[in-house]
Amino acid sequence: MGGQAFAAHFPTPRMSLAIYKHVLTQTQTILRTYYTNVSSAIEGPGKTTYGDVDVLVAGLLPHAFPPGISVAEKLKQALHAKACIQDKGNPTINFAVPWPREYEEAQIDGLESKAQIDTEDGLESKTQIPDNGTEEENKYVQVDVHISHGDLWNILGTTIRPYGLTVNNHGLYIRIPEIEMVERKKSMVFLTDDPVRVLDFLGLDEEKWWRRFGSQEEMFEYAGTCRMVWVKEEVDVVEGEGEEKGEKGEEKEKKKLKHNDRRRLAQRPIFKAWFEDFVPRCLKEGKYDIPRTTREQILTDAFEKFGIQEEYNTKLKEWSYTRHIDELTRDAIKNTIPVDGVDGQLRAAAIRILKGVILEGEKFEGKIPDAAEKDESGFYDLEVVKRFVGENWEEAGRVGMGRQLVRAREAMVKKAEKRKKEEELGDGIE
Incomplete structure (x- = not known):
């Protein structure tokens, strides 16, 4: 806006090259804590005074703007701006930033901002400006932040x-x-x-x-x-x-x-x-x-x-293998074993045994079955697995139930031995 966005509220005189560079550097440093890329256009040769500071930003840094606070308000706080303006749908935000103290006495004669903005339609409706009247005793710099091409x-x-x-x-x-x-x-x-x-x-x-x-x-x-x-x-x-x-x-x-x-x-x-x-x-x-x-x-x-081919192929292979194992477990093993008319414990025991045989290489009836073999890519033949499960799930269930019975007996023996030791220890204390 050529430095005139705040003319009706805050004086924004034109700046010398030194002041412009100072404010530009300071602004870019602050904005780099919020955006991955901060840049400004190269000014034309021979330009000696500046009405505002234009900065283009792109690429939000993660967690730069927490929920509940607008981008304009957050940047206003960060830039220590007195006010800001952003029209709806406009990617540019205008900030009235205090004139740098190092240059408080600097004045460019005849170049003060004289423009006025019509406030009849209510500038405050789209502008964060304090209601304490104009601040003629202070000077400000208009900083325009252009959020890159949203x-x-x-x-x-x-x-x-x-x-x-x-x-x-x-x-x-x-x-x-x-x-x-x-x-x-x-x-x-x-x-x-x-x-x-x-x-x-x-x-x-x-x-x-x-x-x-x-x-x-x-x-x-x-x-x-x-x-x-x-x-x-x-x-x-x-x-x-x-x-x-x-x-x-x-x-x-x-x-x-x-x-x-x-x-x-x-x-x-x-x-x-x-x-x-x-x-x-x-x-x-x-x-x-x-x-x-x-x-x-x-x-x-x-x-x-x-150079992401290896990462790409590895990710695809790992994902494909995980999906393959899920399909094998769900379709080739679990869904191949009948549900209706089958004891739930027997079915669960069969699934445990068959997963151990096919996925973990355990022997079944004294040998490793063809269903447990993988191809050169580490994948199973699902049809072979389904056929093996269909032919052997009942025997696998009986084996599983038998092992479960053995484990239950062993657990009972250990529990009895533990109780006996506790009783003997109690008798000794008395």
Whole structure:
């Protein structure tokens, strides 16, 4: 706002280069305790005075903003600001930060902020300003914190999702399809939390990212440079949701959205404009209608750029093995043994014995059965296991019951011996 956001309430004179650098450095230091990336645009050459301090932030640090307190209020406290302004839906927050004491006497003649803001509509409704009147005896610096492209990240997040990528406050992840279908969170493999590497992987220009966009259209065109942007006619099944094919334009794109995306569509005007204005226009103009990459290619690129192939394959193998053992235990053993008309204790004993034979390598009738053999990947042949269980569960149950009876007798003997010793000890004390 050129340093005029608080002109009606707090004097915000223009700053010399020295004051500007001082406030900029101090502000960036504070903001780095809340965000992973803090940056400011390079000022043009020859500029000697400044109306405000602009800082661009991105990537919330974990637990930076606890529940119950807004981002604006938390940053206001951190920056020791007298007031702050944030219009609804605007990612920029204006702060009135006290003029640095080291430069209290500094004054640039004729450059004080003279602008006035019309308060007829109630500036306080969207502004945290004390009701103690103007503070003409003090000077302030307007610090504008631009929360980096929140709407753009919403657009990009929706765009990269079908390609197996997820970006959140912790970084960029790639999802393992086989795991994702069952346990989405466990499917994620970390790639990087370096903003530069994230942008590079998505095919986005880093220099343009760290500058404010001049318009919504400029931001949309920038988003279109992401190598995963593909505007297409046909509907795909996304995130396990079934959609009908054949819908056009924005309706097709909107039906692909997850629940959270649909909520954003209703609440975020820029996010909505992407789907209702920009996407239909691209379809009409034939822009971004040819896929530039595939999910398989993205995975290959991730292996090469981030060196995560071993971790990816290990995670998939371990998860697959765990699922295999669960399936073996549940389907091949437990579900193969009848329930109706079978004594519960006998059935439980059979399950224990068969799990020991197949999973732990215990002998059955003096030998290790074929059902306990694994292939080169460590997996069992479930059909062989089912057949073995079906043919031998009754005998396994009898063996289990026999062992249980032996253990019960041994426990009774030990209990009797313990009681006898206690009685003898008691007699000795008397």
